Amino acid sequence: MLIKAIIIDDERPARAELKKLLQAYPEIEILDEAQNSKEAIEKIHEHNPDLIFLDIQMPGQNGFELLSELVSAPKVIFTTAFDEYALKAFEVNALDYLLKPVDSKRLAEAIQKLSAQFQSQVQQKENKTVLTENEQFFVKDGDKCWFVKLSDVRLFESAGNYAKVYFDNYKPLILKSLNALEERLDEHHFFRVNRKHIVNLKWISKIEPYFNGGLLLELKNGEKIEVSRRQSAKFKEMMSL
Structure with a gap:
């Protein structure tokens, strides 16, 4: 090794x-x-x-x-x-x-x-096996519970040792760090755009230049997420921009 x-x-x-x-x-x-x-x-x-x-x-x-x-x-x-x-x-x-x-x-x-x-x-x-976009996972937030399909998740956001899962109009917390999620998610479908966010590539509707050589992504629901300057180079290479 x-x-x-x-x-x-x-x-x-x-x-x-x-x-x-x-x-x-x-x-x-x-x-x-x-x-x-x-x-x-x-x-x-x-x-x-x-x-x-x-x-x-x-x-x-x-x-x-x-x-x-x-x-x-x-x-x-x-x-x-x-x-x-x-x-x-x-x-x-x-x-x-x-x-x-x-x-x-x-x-x-x-x-x-x-x-x-x-x-x-x-x-x-x-x-550990890589999770495909068709797989489901269980999320519990207080009294609410969901079986969420990965393809329906548009965004993961870091919250310390937890992560917010954005799907539909919900954003419950799960006990997984963003680093741990990044290891399990299929890199062909999910991309770490900055220190705080992982984005579902299929949810991106628009890509624009941003400050300091970065990029700004607009998701299909209108949310905007910044791609850091360092991750922008990787993103452009991956997307052949």
């Missing part, structure tokens, strides 16, 4: 030292390097890595601000000279937090944890 990674650090010697340590792990393929957040975001979207080794203190945006820019973040191992960010690092679900200079034993522990998580994800994906 090959794990594709990018090293993000403003210090060239730190990047070189980490690359040297990672030579002991042939399962980790270093795709690229970046020295600041702007460059890192571009390279993450270009390569779509499984993992980033991320410094926190960098010129411009710091590591946490970088992560907030991403629609869907890869796994993160922080590498930093400062220990005061450890609690915040785990609040954003970082896989590990390594202090510089990186100790080879601590790196080994992080890679072991990483490998275990990837193996678990592979097994979970093998056990």
Whole structure:
């Protein structure tokens, strides 16, 4: 199992030292390097890595601000000279937090944890089937209950660990995160347009250019949803626009 990674650090010697340590792990393929957040975001979207080794203190945006820019973040191992960010690092679900200079034993522990998580994800994906648009699912909201066909759902909206399901004139909550839904939904019918929304492609009636290189979608019922600038490139490619 090959794990594709990018090293993000403003210090060239730190990047070189980490690359040297990672030579002991042939399962980790270093795709690229970046020295600041702007460059890192571009390279993450270009390569779509499984993992980033991320410094926190960098010129411009710091590591946490970088992560907030991403629609869907890869796994993160922080590498930093400062220990005061450890609690915040785990609040954003970082896989590990390594202090510089990186100790080879601590790196080994992080890679072991990483490998275990990837193996678990592979097994979970093998056990999960993609939901087709013709399948139904059960929704309960207070005293109301529905069997909802996926083709009738025009939109999913993030609400923390829940998601709002938009169908007919209803928008009840289900106990599924948007990330979990994205894994199960057929990408030929549903598209993650931004951090908060997944849209049913068959419900789109109009596509217009929007601010900062983004797009604005109008659904058949008149609702308008913005496609983020970064997702717009994917959307255009998929729709051959």
